[in-house]
Amino acid sequence: MHMLTATLMSAPASLAIAKIFWPEKEISKSNHDLKLIKGENKYMLEAASQGASCAVGVVANIISNIIAFAALLAVFDAILSWLGGMFDCPQLSFSLICS
Numbered sequence: 001m002h003m004l005t006a007t008l009m010s011a012p013a014s015l016a017i018a019k020i021f022w023p024e025k026e027i028s029k030s031n032h033d034l035k036l037i038k039g040e041n042k043y044m045l046e047a048a049s050q051g052a053s054c055a056v057g058v059v060a061n062i063i064s065n066i067i068a069f070a071a072l073l074a075v076f077d078a079i080l081s082w083l084g085g086m087f088d089c090p091q092l093s094f095s096l097i098c099s
Contacts, residue, residue, distance in 0.1 A: 073094060076094055077093045077094050077095075080092045080093055080094060080097070081093060
């Protein structure tokens with residue numbers, strides 16, 4: 001698990017180092033002026049509560065994806081355990097194969 005976390009965290013750093021070693025020589029297509037859209041909120045607390053309510057959908061989507069992935073992994077482990085039981089190795093699992 002630590003290796004996966006380290007891999008994910010090192011991806012932005014590797015992109016930054018690659019940009020230092022090999023800088024872009026042509027004009028970037030996304031190099032245009034960004035405009036800040038002003039919201040309709042008048043107070044900071046109102047903006048924070050609106051942002052939190054918009055984030056609920058994103059968080060629910062992430063949680064549902066994690067649950068679906070864990071369920072698929074559990075089904076895969078059950079299938080491997082069943083196949084392992086047929087070949088006299090009932091402790092067979094995905095984590096055993098990966099280790």
